[in-house]
Amino acid sequence: MIRIRRLPLKKKPKKQKAQQQTSSQEIPLSKKLTENIHLFSSLYQDSSDVIFRSFVVGKIDATIIYIEGLSDTHKLDEQVLDTLLKNEFKEIDFLISIKNRLPISNIETISTFSECVNAISAGNPVLLLDGFEEALSLGLVKFEKRSIEEPQAETSIRGPREGFTESLGVNTSLLRRIIKDPALKMKAVHVGKYTKTKVMIAYIEGLIDRTLIEEIENRLNRIHIDGVLESGYIEQFIEDSPYSPFPQLLYTERPDVASANLLEGRAILIIEGTPFSLIAPVSFFSLFQSQEDYYERFWIGTFIRSLRFLFVVISLFLPSIYVAITTFHQEMVPTDLLLSIASSREGVPFPAIVEAIMMEIAFEALREAGIRLPKQVGSAVSIVGALVIGQAAVQAGIVSAPMIIVVSITGIASFMAPRYSIGLSIRLLRFPIIFLAGFLGLIGVMLALIMIIIHLSTLRSFGVPYLSPISTLQKPSMKDTLIRSPLWKMNLRPHLTGEFNAVRQGTNLKPVPKNGDE
Known part of the structure; x- marks a missing residue:
């Protein structure tokens, strides 16, 4: 079973608790319609979009309260007002008779002011009748909503085109x-x-x-x-x-x-x-999984997933490794390459760490500007800005050409993360690692790597170890971590579901041609 660290409930001060209990008391509706209307009118004072429609049903005064724009006024006129004004209802079980005659699928009986307010706020008109302590919530919700479209943040070549909406x-x-x-x-x-x-x-x-x-x-x-x-x-x-x-x-x-x-x-x-x-x-590995990994054949899914992990590591450590080698460990670079780097940095007045920080900040600013600007100009500004700034910085001798290449490769590699949230984390961690590399060299890079692994090992998501299933050595679940095994081999669910109902598909599902087709 998974272990879940329960968070304690926060204790509130006595005064606040007493006020909360007083405000949350359920006030029942009054039998007098005028008293109910007076309370609702004072509650919705200065709210011109809240409509009070009064009329007479038989010999009984009635009022419907609804919010304009949240309720279907067309159905309210045709299915409610038209039915109530043109039909006669029995005085015995008057409320039940109305409820049975209205052509609405969802009608609820409510008896408190808080229930009425919740129904009105949700878009359900409330019918109040004189002489009754109960009201009817009419399921006539209708408001403008966005149609189902293809997800913008999780595009895919193969797969469904439907995405969630705000409704x-x-x-x-x-x-x-x-x-x-x-x-x-x-x-x-x-x-x-x-x-x-x-x-x-x-x-x-x-x-x-x-x-x-x-x-x-x-x-x-x-x-x-x-x-x-x-x-x-x-x-x-x-x-x-x-x-x-x-x-x-x-x-x-x-x-x-x-x-x-x-x-x-x-x-x-x-x-x-x-x-x-x-x-x-x-888990940490689920942040690098894409829906297309499962829609394509497993060889393709495994190859793309491996590329993702490789380029995420490059995105996190490449600038810091470059800073560490050029600053402290020049002997690790081949002579020809070292001479080329030295000649390109000959007129640069800043050390490698300052170069890296300057270019990384400029790249992040361009990326953020491209996101916030309108779509028509956002991509053009980010691409042109990167080319112009990079070329001008090299010609002015502020930044060396190898640093431009390193930052460009790092930026491209950061786009390989399929989840925007983990991409933000990598972008944030890149800067302290560069500082460690600039002051401690490769020792600083290794220290940062060890600290990240230790931190990941201590994290949990609702009781599940963040590095599972590798940290917990769950062999069946490792079929869907760094690699993507064939679907017909992934017979068991992840261990986080507990020990029960672990089997999710049958055995012997490997495609085998029939004898006549061999």
């Missing part, structure tokens, strides 16, 4: 379309005092360890914040080691990636208002 209902339906078994469960948690953002915990019952779901719920319930605007808010509140530069959760906007992780026994956090869902737990 929680659309995202859950995309998962349901892929995983049709009722074992796919989704638990809802609301986070944020004012936004009340809905967070859906998706998992497959029987494949996931129940303690993992309990820990996720515990960490989400610990969050007391004004609002949640993106999944990054949730990620920063529930990760194990907040001071680590390495991401401990994986985010994705692809339903196929989320479904694959669900089938491996992980949990998906789908957050309302963002197309990026969080995956927990994750």
Whole structure:
């Protein structure tokens, strides 16, 4: 079983706790419609988008409250108002009679002001009747939303073109379309005092360890914040080691990636208002896996994945190794190459470490400018800026030509990381490693490598060792780490799911031609 470090709940001051209990009391609705309308009017004072529509049903006064832009007013007119004004209802069981006659699939009976406010804020009109302590929440939500498009942050040559959107209902339906078994469960948690953002915990019952779901719920319930605007808010509140530069959760906007992780026994956090869902737990090696690794033949997937790891190491250590060798270890360089480097650096007034820091900062600034500028000019500015600045710096004698080559190779190598989050971590760690190399040489580079490995060995993602399965020596799970074994050989799920239900496919699945075809 996995070991999960439970985080203690924060104790609140007594005064704050008392205020919270007072504010969270469930105030029941009054039988008098005028009292209810007065309270809602004072609550939504100066809110011109909140509509109060009063009318008479039979001999009973009624009012519908809804927010303009969140509710379907066309259906509200046709299916609700038209039905209520043109039909007669029995005075006995009046509320039940209305509920049965309205042609709406989702109608809920609510009895408190907080339930009414939550329904109105979610886009469901609330029907209040005089003489009744209960109201009806009408499922007529309709608001503008972005259509399903191809994910922008996780493009692929082969694979589905659908991506998550900002609508929680659309995202859950995309998962349901892929995983049709009722074992796919989704638990809802609301986070944020004012936004009340809905967070859906998706998992497959029987494949996931129940303690993992309990820990996720515990960490989400610990969050007391004004609002949640993106999944990054949730990620920063529930990760194990907040001071680590390495991401401990994986985010994705692809339903196929989320479904694959669900089938491996992980949990998906789908957050309302963002197309990026969080995956927990994750390992260091899962950050270098791409969906196309599994859609292509295993030889191709293994080769591309090996290139990824190689170029990520180059991206992290190449500038520091160049600085260390040119500063302290010139004897390691062949004579002809050393003379070429020395001649190119003859007129440069700065040491190699200053060169590297200057060029790395300039490259990062150009990359960030290319991201923030409009798409029409962003790529042109970054490419032209790199060429112009690099050529001008060499001609002015500020930077040597070999340093331009090293920084260029480093920048290209950094783009090999399939996840933007791990790419940011590598970009951040590159600078302290350069400083160590500039002061200690290759000893500083080795010291940085040892410190990174020790740090990675101590990290956990919801109780799962960050370097698993290599650090935990799980041979079956190593088939999908540095290499990608054939699909018909990966019979077992990762060990993080626990000891139960470890088999995920049958045996003897290797393609074999029939006797008649041999």
